[in-house]
Structure formats: C-alpha cells, structure tokens
Amino acid sequence: xxxxxxxxxxxxxxxxxxxxxxxxxxxxxxxxxxxxxxxxxxxxxxxxxxxxxxxxxxxxxxxxxxxxxxxxxxxxxxxxxxxxxxxxxxxxxxxxxxxxxxxxxxxxxxxxxxxxxxxxxxxxxxxxxxxxxxxxxxxxxxxxxxxxxxxxxxxxxxxxxxxxxxxxxxxxxxxxxxxx
Amino acid sequence: xxxxxxxxxxxxxxxxxxxxxxxxxxxxxxxxxxxxxxxxxxxxxxxxxxxxxxxxxxxxxxxxxxxxxxxxxxxxxxxxxxxxxxxxxxxxxxxxxxxxxxxxxxxxxxxxxxxxxxxxxxxxxxxxxxxxxxxxxxxxxxxxxxxxxxxxxxxxxxxxxxxxxxxxxxxxxxxxxxxx
DNA sequence: TAACAATACGGAGCGCTGTTCCGTTTAGCA
DNA sequence: TGCTAAACGGAACAGCGCTCCGTATTGTTA
Numbered sequence: 001x002x003x004x005x006x007x008x009x010x011x012x013x014x015x016x017x018x019x020x021x022x023x024x025x026x027x028x029x030x031x032x033x034x035x036x037x038x039x040x041x042x043x044x045x046x047x048x049x050x051x052x053x054x055x056x057x058x059x060x061x062x063x064x065x066x067x068x069x070x071x072x073x074x075x076x077x078x079x080x081x082x083x084x085x086x087x088x089x090x091x092x093x094x095x096x097x098x099x100x101x102x103x104x105x106x107x108x109x110x111x112x113x114x115x116x117x118x119x120x121x122x123x124x125x126x127x128x129x130x131x132x133x134x135x136x137x138x139x140x141x142x143x144x145x146x147x148x149x150x151x152x153x154x155x156x157x158x159x160x161x162x163x164x165x166x167x168x169x170x171x172x173x174x175x176x177x178x179x180x
Numbered sequence: 181x182x183x184x185x186x187x188x189x190x191x192x193x194x195x196x197x198x199x200x201x202x203x204x205x206x207x208x209x210x211x212x213x214x215x216x217x218x219x220x221x222x223x224x225x226x227x228x229x230x231x232x233x234x235x236x237x238x239x240x241x242x243x244x245x246x247x248x249x250x251x252x253x254x255x256x257x258x259x260x261x262x263x264x265x266x267x268x269x270x271x272x273x274x275x276x277x278x279x280x281x282x283x284x285x286x287x288x289x290x291x292x293x294x295x296x297x298x299x300x301x302x303x304x305x306x307x308x309x310x311x312x313x314x315x316x317x318x319x320x321x322x323x324x325x326x327x328x329x330x331x332x333x334x335x336x337x338x339x340x341x342x343x344x345x346x347x348x349x350x351x352x353x354x355x356x357x358x359x360x
Numbered sequence: 361t362a363a364c365a366a367t368a369c370g371g372a373g374c375g376c377t378g379t380t381c382c383g384t385t386t387a388g389c390a
Numbered sequence: 391t392g393c394t395a396a397a398c399g400g401a402a403c404a405g406c407g408c409t410c411c412g413t414a415t416t417g418t419t420a
Binding site: 187188189190191214215216226227230234235236 | 376377378379380381382386387388
Binding site: 219228 | 396399
C-alpha cells in the first residue's frame with residue numbers, strides 16, 4: 001500500500017488531471033475507451049499517460065481508487081452545501097452511479113487477481129458514508145446503506161450502450177421513492 | 181435456434197475443421213488466442229474463418245455449442261469403448277475439462293447478453309450424460325452429477341497461464357478418489 | 361537573475377489485433 | 391467437358407496498447 005508522489009509540480013498536476021479526464025471519458029464512453037481519447041480529453045500526450053500509469057489496467061485501478069476517495073469525501077461536504085439532507089443523498093448517489101461505470105469494467109481488467117481486495121476496500125470506505133447520509137435524511141422507509149448501494153449497483157448492471165435502459169433515471173426514482 | 185448448413189462439400193468440411201482447430205488452440209493458448217492462429221492451425225485463410233463466423237465472438241460461441249454436443253455424444257460412446265465404466269467416467273471428465281477452457285472465456289465475450297441461456301442449454305444437455313456415467317461406474321461414494329460437474333468446474337477456475345496450478349491433475353485426483 | 365541539470369512532456373511510430381476486400385480456385389451441374 | 395455460383399486465401403486496413411526520443415519545463419545553484 002505505497003503512496004508515491006511525483007516530485008515536480010506539473011507532474012502532480014497532470015496526474016490529477018488525468019484521473020479526472022479518465023473518469024469523465026469512462027462515464028461517457030465506457031471503460032473500453034481508448035487511451036488516446038483519455039489523453040486528448042486531458043490535453044496531454046500519450047507518453048505522459050504511460051509514465052504515470054504504466055499500463056491501461058493501472059490507470060483504471062487508479063481511477064477506481066480515486067473515485068472511491070472522491071465519493072467518500074463528497075458525502076460530508078454535500079451534507080453541508082446541499083439544500084437539504086435528502087438532496088445531499090440524491091447528489092451523492094449520482095456520483096456513486098458515475099463511479100459504478102468504472103467499477104463494472106474493473107472485473108474484466110483484473111481477472112480475479114486483486115478484485116476482491118479492491119472490492120473490500122470499496123465497501124469499507126463507502127458504506128459508512130452512505131449510512132451517514134441516510135441517517136441525516138431521516139427517511140421513514142428504513143433502508144440499510146449496504147442494501148441501498150447494492151440495489152443501485154444492480155440497477156446499473158448492463159446499462160452500457162443500451163439506449164432503452166436509463167439506469168440513472170431508475171436510480172433517481174428509487175431515491176425519490178425513499179421519502180413516502 | 182436455426183441450424184443452417186452450407187451447401188458445398190468443402191464448406192461443410194472446413195466448418196468442422198475450423199471448430200476443431202479453434203477448440204484445440206483455445207485449450208493450448210486460452211480463448212484470447214488470435215484468429216490468425218486458429219486459421220493457421222486449421223490450414224485455412226482468414227477469409228474462410230470470417231465467412232463461417234462473422235465475428236470472433238460467433239466463433240467462440242459456435243465452439244462452445246460444438247463442445248457441448250461432442251461432450252454429450254462422447255458419454256455413451258465412451259461407455260462402450262472404454263476398458264471400464266470408471267475409465268469411461270475419467271475420460272469423459274477429461275473432455276469436460278477441455279471444454280471448460282472455452283466456457284470460462286465465454287463470460288468475457290458475451291457480456292451478460294446470452295450467457296444465461298447458453299449456460300442453461302449446457303446444463304440441460306450435459307447433466308444427464310454425467311449422471312448416466314456416474315450410475316454406470318457404481319461408485320460407493322454418492323455424488324450427484326451436477327455436484328461433480330460444479331466441483332470440476334471450480335477446480336479449473338483461474339487455471340489459465342498458471343504454471344503452479346495443474347487443474348487437470350487435481351481433477352484426476354478427485355475422480356480417482358471417487359472409488360474408495 | 362542566469363545558467364544548468366534533472367525531470368517531465370508530446371506525439372510519431374511499432375507491433376499486434378479483429379475485420380474486410382477482391383482476385384483466384386473449386387465444386388457441382390448441364 | 392464446360393460454365394457458373396460458391397467458397398477460398400491472404401494482403402491490406404483501421405484501431406488498439408504501448409514505446410521511444412527529441413523538446414520543453416521545472417527547480418536549484420552560483
């Protein structure tokens with residue numbers, strides 16, 4: 001579990017830019033998006049991407065971890081900035097759906113190798129955040145955090161390049177249904 | 181469920197040759213083997229492969245179905261030709277392991293689309309054959325066919341390109357252990 | 361502040377892939 | 391034995407992940 005930081009300022013800046021660009025491209029075009037597209041989106045050359053992430057799989061994993069962290073951090077801050085605790089929950093779930101796109105592609109990338117440990121890390125980090133949001137929303141319908149996250153995850157299965165299935169809308173309905 | 185046959189003799193012959201060659205290459209190099217390698221193994225041009233199987237995925241699926249049929253047909257015939265019912269079972273399981281290589285690669289090819297229906301077809305066709313072989317072997321240890329097939333399948337998980345894990349040997353031990 | 365390593369960057373290019381295209385060969389029929 | 395439709399072979403194409411190296415930027419030292 002080493003956390004090595006680049007030394008120069010531009011390198012550190014580019015690493016973050018790449019992570020964000022990759023996440024955006026993954027959401028827009030799926031995890032199969034060409035590395036070239038990510039480089040273009042980030043306004044960066046191919047060499048830069050491959051110096052930071054030696055392989056395509058490394059990039060996907062890094063985005064995954066980055067998204068987990070972003071999702072975890074967004075929970076508390078949304079509770080402060082959003083118009084209501086329920087809105088905070090809705091917005092957080094929206095981030096969570098973006099994140100799931102990367103997560104679903106992950107299984108194809110690391111074939112059983114380290115998937116379980118990454119998945120455990122994901123649960124350990126995100127379930128408490130979701131629980132906190134649920135608690136703040138003071139819902140009448142009792143749902144456990146893990147339960148809700150699993151439900152949202154399942155709604156998003158097989159949503160890629162399927163114009164007849166708008167997973168995000170369904171998730172929105174589910175969340176809306178929580179206050180009744 | 182259409183079963184269209186080519187008209188000319190060479191076309192029909194090549195289709196079978198390709199199916200066998202592909203199966204052999206998949207066992208030797210995994211399902212990620214390049215189409216070129218399969219064409220070479222079959223002694224056939226690229227065009228021929230793509231006229232019979234419009235896409236790489238189609239070829240894999242065709243091999244899968246072909247293997248299911250071959251496995252199903254091999255059961256009764258092994259019972260007649262093998263030196264003993266137990267030997268027949270062992271030889272059949274060996275074929276089954278070959279077949280699993282293709283099966284495991286299948287999940288990556290058709291992403292949830294028609295995998296379930298193919299899997300159902302596989303169970304429906306093969307479980308009775310395995311049951312018949314178990315019955316003939318008159319084992320003292322009671323094992324159900326589905327149970328045994330699942331066990332063998334699990335032993336073969338993650339066996340690709342792993343020199344430290346000889347799944348076939350372990351399966352052999354399992355079968356040997358059945359008579360006790 | 362100027363000069364200089366050290367570090368990071370960009371993108372053309374390599375090797376590999378699945379797939380297509382079309383000139384050539386062959387099977388089956390009159 | 392021709393003739394034609396069907397099938398074949400493999401060079402060529404497009405797109406991919408990844409590498410390489412000349413160029414530009416950064417931070418340090420005088």
